[in-house]
Amino acid sequence: MKFTIAEAASRQRLDKFLTGQLVARSRAAIQKLIKSGGVSVNGRPQVPHYVLKIGDEVTAIDQPAERGETVPRQPVTTPRVVAEQDDFLIIEKPAGLLVHPTEKNESHTLVSWLLERYPSLRTVGEQQYRAGIIHRLDRDVSGIMVVPKNNEMFSHLKEQFKQRKVHKEYQALVYGRVSQPIGTIELPIGRRKDGKFVAHPRQGQQKLQDRDKIAKTSFEVLEYLKDYTLLKVTIATGRTHQIRVHLSAIGHPILGDQIYRAKKKFFHFLRRRIKVVQPGRIFLHSTMIGFQDRRGQRQAFRVPLPPTLTEFLNGLKT
Numbered sequence: 001m002k003f004t005i006a007e008a009a010s011r012q013r014l015d016k017f018l019t020g021q022l023v024a025r026s027r028a029a030i031q032k033l034i035k036s037g038g039v040s041v042n043g044r045p046q047v048p049h050y051v052l053k054i055g056d057e058v059t060a061i062d063q064p065a066e067r068g069e070t071v072p073r074q075p076v077t078t079p080r081v082v083a084e085q086d087d088f089l090i091i092e093k094p095a096g097l098l099v100h101p102t103e104k105n106e107s108h109t110l111v112s113w114l115l116e117r118y119p120s121l122r123t124v125g126e127q128q129y130r131a132g133i134i135h136r137l138d139r140d141v142s143g144i145m146v147v148p149k150n151n152e153m154f155s156h157l158k159e160q161f162k163q164r165k166v167h168k169e170y171q172a173l174v175y176g177r178v179s180q181p182i183g184t185i186e187l188p189i190g191r192r193k194d195g196k197f198v199a200h201p202r203q204g205q206q207k208l209q210d211r212d213k214i215a216k217t218s219f220e221v222l223e224y225l226k227d228y229t230l231l232k233v234t235i236a237t238g239r240t241h242q243i244r245v246h247l248s249a250i251g252h253p254i255l256g257d258q259i260y261r262a263k264k265k266f267f268h269f270l271r272r273r274i275k276v277v278q279p280g281r282i283f284l285h286s287t288m289i290g291f292q293d294r295r296g297q298r299q300a301f302r303v304p305l306p307p308t309l310t311e312f313l314n315g316l317k318t
Contacts, residue, residue: 002058003058005017005053005055008105013050014039014047014049014051018058020106021060034047035047038060039058042056079093088147088148088149088153091114091147092142093110097113099145110133110145114132124150132147132149134154138241141285153294156292167290168286169232169286169288170286170287172285173228173230173254174253174254175227176229185250188212189240191211199215199249213239217235217242281309
């Protein structure tokens with residue numbers, strides 16, 4: 001893998017920069033890779049604390065994991081065009097692909113992939129680095145997205161998101177047997193001191209903390225598989241990590257979630273010990289999106305679970 005350092009990524013340590021790029025590896029593993037000579041800067045080996053400069057050429061050989069090192073399976077990072085009309089694209093984003101670059105100036109994102117194929121998207125939207133992106137999925141989450149192809153459709157969709165008229169469905173596999181066949185979670189979401197998102201209980205009709213944001217998640221049980229439950233999830237609000245935070249808050253974290261996960265070998269749900277398993281990625285996939293086009297017609301698009309998640313489900317059934 002090769003990276004050319006732009007201004008946004010300059011003045012970062014080499015190991016910190018690569019941690020944001022090689023998402024399947026820990027910082028300690030990346031430091032070990034650098035020390036072993038698997039990383040060069042401008043053709044020469046460097047040390048982990050090397051400070052990057054604008055124009056530096058970083059080459060990293062992403063070697064296989066050593067025995068005992070836990071590395072998630074690498075996802076396929078090629079998006080797919082599900083449908084295309086004059087005003088919009090329907091995209092299926094794979095797990096592991098960042099939607100748009102952050103302050104780390106990541107080079108491989110959904111936006112970069114889109115701009116290679118649709119250069120006109122550069123002028124769509126309010127922020128050039130987003131290139132028309134009006135909603136997002138977490139890097140580790142896969143599924144369907146709508147991308148407006150012009151500013152008229154961008155404004156049209158933006159108003160629908162604002163009025164909560166865009167319908168989105170997800171499928172999530174969670175720990176434990178969810179007792180309610182249908183339910184709604186309405187817990188405000190805020191940040192802890194360490195920056196991690198958390199759902200707070202209410203105090204009567206008041207939010208626990210003034211900076212919390214109202215969030216509403218609904219779910220429906222699709223299937224019970226041993227000690228796990230497959231859910232259909234819809235959201236009325238679009239808070240960062242909303243589904244992950246809400247499901248974890250009610251005692252049903254999503255399988256494979258590396259942030260809001262069960263951290264031991266067994267997850268204790270009521271009086272049951274449930275084995276913590278790894279599907280290779282977070283088991284959360286956006287399956288459907290519905291909205292109104294500029295002619296006033298309702299549009300709806302669906303995608304199935306990706307093969308890796310389907311295979312994991314089938315394994316639980318045997």
